[in-house]
Structure formats: structure tokens, C-alpha cells
Amino acid sequence: MAFQKAKAISMPPKPGKPESVEGLETRCPRLGGTVPFRYCLAPGEATPCYKILDCWWETFDVVSYLKSRLPEEKVASLSEDRRQPNRLDTIVELVNKLKKTDPG
Numbered sequence: 001m002a003f004q005k006a007k008a009i010s011m012p013p014k015p016g017k018p019e020s021v022e023g024l025e026t027r028c029p030r031l032g033g034t035v036p037f038r039y040c041l042a043p044g045e046a047t048p049c050y051k052i053l054d055c056w057w058e059t060f061d062v063v064s065y066l067k068s069r070l071p072e073e074k075v076a077s078l079s080e081d082r083r084q085p086n087r088l089d090t091i092v093e094l095v096n097k098l099k100k101t102d103p104g
């Protein structure tokens, strides 16, 4: 198990091809299925998922990736906002969003 983590950490993104990391996939602990990195960048809202650093740090240098694309304050807030609502919180949040967008 430790060997797999070390192998994942040593995998750098392909230089000059940022779109290649956007297609990487991982299992989403919030949704329970596989999602591409591009989903994590804008999961139904304009800002990246609050767990993006936790979910991707072992796969590639997600901090550098975000720093090159987002304002410094936003990256800092992602680093600080590590609170973890449980799955029920996430479901309630999604239901409330759907209620607001679907008046029927």
C-alpha cells in the first residue's frame, strides 16, 4: 500500500499539457463514484470543491496547478477550508440546491 502511494506521488503532470490532468479520474468520497479532475474544478458551482487538495495531492501537484489558475486568496481559502461535512450533509445540500432551482 505504501509503495502505491509513493508511486502516485512521484507521478508529475505532463509538462505543457494541463488538459491532461483535467481528464484524470478518482473516486469521489462525496458522490461515491468516479469523477474526472475537471469536475472537481467546478462541481456544479463556479469554485473548486473544498476537498480538491485532499483528493488530488497524491496524484499530481494540484497546489501548483491551482496556483497557476486561481487568485492566491482562493487557493489559500481552499487550504484553510478543510472542514468535512459528512455524506448526509452533502445530500441535504444537494437537495436544497435542487429545491431552489426546480420550483415544480
Ligand code: SF4
Pocket (backbone or CB within 6 Å): 026, 027, 028, 029, 030, 031, 035, 039, 040, 043, 049, 050, 051, 052, 053, 055
Ligand atoms: S475534490 Fe470534491 S468532487 Fe472531486 S473527488 Fe474530491 S470530493 Fe469529489
